[in-house]
Structures are given as structure tokens and as C-alpha cells.
Amino acid sequence: MLIFKEFNIRTPEREILIDISNEVSKIVRSANISNGICHIFIPHTTAGITINENADPSVTKDIITYLNKLIPQGGSLGYRFRHGEGNSDAHIKSSLVGTSLSIFIHEKRLMLGTWQGIYFSEFDGPRNRKVYVQIQGE
Amino acid sequence: MLIFKEFNIRTPEREILIDISNEVSKIVRSANISNGICHIFIPHTTAGITINENADPSVTKDIITYLNKLIPQGGSLGYRFRHGEGNSDAHIKSSLVGTSLSIFIHEKRLMLGTWQGIYFSEFDGPRNRKVYVQIQGE
Amino acid sequence: MLIFKEFNIRTPEREILIDISNEVSKIVRSANISNGICHIFIPHTTAGITINENADPSVTKDIITYLNKLIPQGGSLGYRFRHGEGNSDAHIKSSLVGTSLSIFIHEKRLMLGTWQGIYFSEFDGPRNRKVYVQIQGE
Numbered sequence: 001m002l003i004f005k006e007f008n009i010r011t012p013e014r015e016i017l018i019d020i021s022n023e024v025s026k027i028v029r030s031a032n033i034s035n036g037i038c039h040i041f042i043p044h045t046t047a048g049i050t051i052n053e054n055a056d057p058s059v060t061k062d063i064i065t066y067l068n069k070l071i072p073q074g075g076s077l078g079y080r081f082r083h084g085e086g087n088s089d090a091h092i093k094s095s096l097v098g099t100s101l102s103i104f105i106h107e108k109r110l111m112l113g114t115w116q117g118i119y120f121s122e123f124d125g126p127r128n129r130k131v132y133v134q135i136q137g138e
Numbered sequence: 139m140l141i142f143k144e145f146n147i148r149t150p151e152r153e154i155l156i157d158i159s160n161e162v163s164k165i166v167r168s169a170n171i172s173n174g175i176c177h178i179f180i181p182h183t184t185a186g187i188t189i190n191e192n193a194d195p196s197v198t199k200d201i202i203t204y205l206n207k208l209i210p211q212g213g214s215l216g217y218r219f220r221h222g223e224g225n226s227d228a229h230i231k232s233s234l235v236g237t238s239l240s241i242f243i244h245e246k247r248l249m250l251g252t253w254q255g256i257y258f259s260e261f262d263g264p265r266n267r268k269v270y271v272q273i274q275g276e
Numbered sequence: 277m278l279i280f281k282e283f284n285i286r287t288p289e290r291e292i293l294i295d296i297s298n299e300v301s302k303i304v305r306s307a308n309i310s311n312g313i314c315h316i317f318i319p320h321t322t323a324g325i326t327i328n329e330n331a332d333p334s335v336t337k338d339i340i341t342y343l344n345k346l347i348p349q350g351g352s353l354g355y356r357f358r359h360g361e362g363n364s365d366a367h368i369k370s371s372l373v374g375t376s377l378s379i380f381i382h383e384k385r386l387m388l389g390t391w392q393g394i395y396f397s398e399f400d401g402p403r404n405r406k407v408y409v410q411i412q413g414e
Contacts, residue, residue: 043251069353113319181389215345
């Protein structure tokens, strides 16, 4: 069985990780699939998808802030970005964090680890964004 | 249904992102699958696969150049690479960018975002490279 | 057909890449699937999964050491991590390297490239860790 869903989110800041575990879990539950896989895809070039800790909000803050130190919006390390829109940092972060991810489904639930949440990774907000979800299984 | 294809590319420079969206799209069209998923895998350790903007060529230039500032071929940050082949930077970039990626298929077309292209990511060319594509669907 | 397995590993150091190709290959062989795909998922937030060279051990040493130069445990680039557990660097590395990966199966074998091995990526060990493997195919 194959189910496709998409949902929208509004990102409130330029750089932020937004926990979308509940939205994805709802889609998985309603898919009524016992065992299978949930693929997530982000159809944007200045955003990504990642999994990380959902207990202490300092973790996502540290990720976003440190990525920004490594790859600042205005460039660094003696290089000036050529792309005229002023968001080359976001494109680079998107390629490093990635835009696709797959999580297993067992008994209609995502098989996430104890501390894992699914995070939409915004690197050039605030924007209206889409998340694609595809579920395969039995 | 399960379809496997591979194709070859020749990368012309040491570090370059090469748009392979057309090659992958052709495979998807000929697979004649209405709804499903397209998995891409790169069987190399100094290259990767990523999705990013295909409108302004400055974007891929900025990605490649800035990755090279962060991880120069000769090392940096007080560390000299141990690996004798002079391409440890390429191995590191490969692990960060990644070697596998999955894109959904709807009505025989890849569900890419408006600005998204699929890029073979060469970090130690010029070389002859392979791209593996597997399509699953109905 | 859909098969799920998990296995445990004990990581001996804080930061190390551990070759789990044999463990994954065994699962693939015993699955008795001719053609399909092997998805790997790491249910941890301070570890990841990557593919890289398995010939010269200096490569994984260079990857781990250089990632640590870019993202040291104590922070760098003028930023002090907020997360109190002293492992924000590991969370960041986990999001960059990633926690899911997919490899094709042909004639009951993983379609890895000549020099490719599958590496559990420990960034905050030593710990007991789990690896999830799901195999789909015919």
C-alpha cells in the first residue's frame, strides 16, 4: 500500500528547527499501516529535514546557532558568496542537513528513538513551506 | 514493481555539482510508474548526491567553494590529514552531503520543488562515476 | 516482502566510525531477497550512519578528527553551547551526517561500491547503541 500526503507549515524565523513529529505521526496513524516505512521529503532548496533531540530545546538552538557560525549568512573564511539573493548560507545548510529522510513504522507507530523528534529545518525564513510524506507498508 | 537502472557520468573538474535531473527523470518516465518512489545511490566514497537550486548557477558554485573553505584539500584548523591519497577532504564532504536520496513519484514525474535539481556531487574528480537508481511503485 | 531486524553495538570511544557492513550484509543474506532495498536507521540523537572508504583506516580517522576540529565538544567560533550535557557537538554532527540511509540489494547482496563500507557514526560514546534495518524486496 502506498499513501501520499502533504502539509504546510509557516516558519516564524529565518533559522529555526520546528518539531513536526506530531504532524507526521498523525499521517502515519491515519494510514492504518502495521509495518512499513515513512519517507519524508522537503521540496525546498533553503530548508531541510533532520532528526534530533526533542527533550531540551537548547539542543536545536545550539544546532541552528552553531551552523550559523560555521556558515554565516554573509559568508566567511575569505569568501564572498556570488548568489545575489543573500541566502547562499541557507542553500549550503540545506545540502548538508539533507531534504529526505526515512523512518520505519511498526504497529502503526513511527519507530523513533526515545529522544528523537523530526525537525523541519528552516534556514531562510520566515516562509510558507511544504512537507511531503509517503507511507509504504502492509 | 521494482526497476533498477544505472548510468555513467564523466565529471570534468575536481569539485563540481552536476545536474543529473534529466537523466533521472528519463529513467522515471520510462519506468511507467504512476505513483511511487525513486531512490538514488552513489557507489563512491569521494562523491555524493544532493538536491539544490537549479535556477542560478552561482548557488552550486557557492556550495562547492564554501565547502572547500570549510574543508580544504590540504586540511586546516591545525590538523594534517593522515590518509596518503590527498583526498580526505573529499571523503569528509561525501559523508556530510550523503550518498543516498529518495524522491517521490506522482503521475510518472518526480515530485521536485519548483527550484530543485538533483546534483551529482563530485569532490575528487575528474573521474568516471556511476549513479544507481531504483524505482518502486504501482 | 518486508523484514525488520535490529542489532546492538557497543561503541568503545567518544568519537569513532565503526564498520557495520558485515552485520548488515548478514541480515540481507538471511532475508533471502533477490532484488530490493535495505534501509538503515539509527534511533539515537548523538550518533549517525554514513558510508565511506573501508580500505585505509586513516580515512575514518580523518573524518572523525576533522569533524571535531570543525565542531569541538566545547564549542568554538565565539559560541558557548547552551545544552547542559556537554554533547551539543555530537547532536550537530548527528544532524549533518544523518540517521537514515538506503542501499540497493541485487541477488541477495548489498550493491555497495568497491571501496564502500557502512559506518555507525558514534559522536558521544562509549555507549550501547542500536541499529535498525528494514529490507523490502522480492
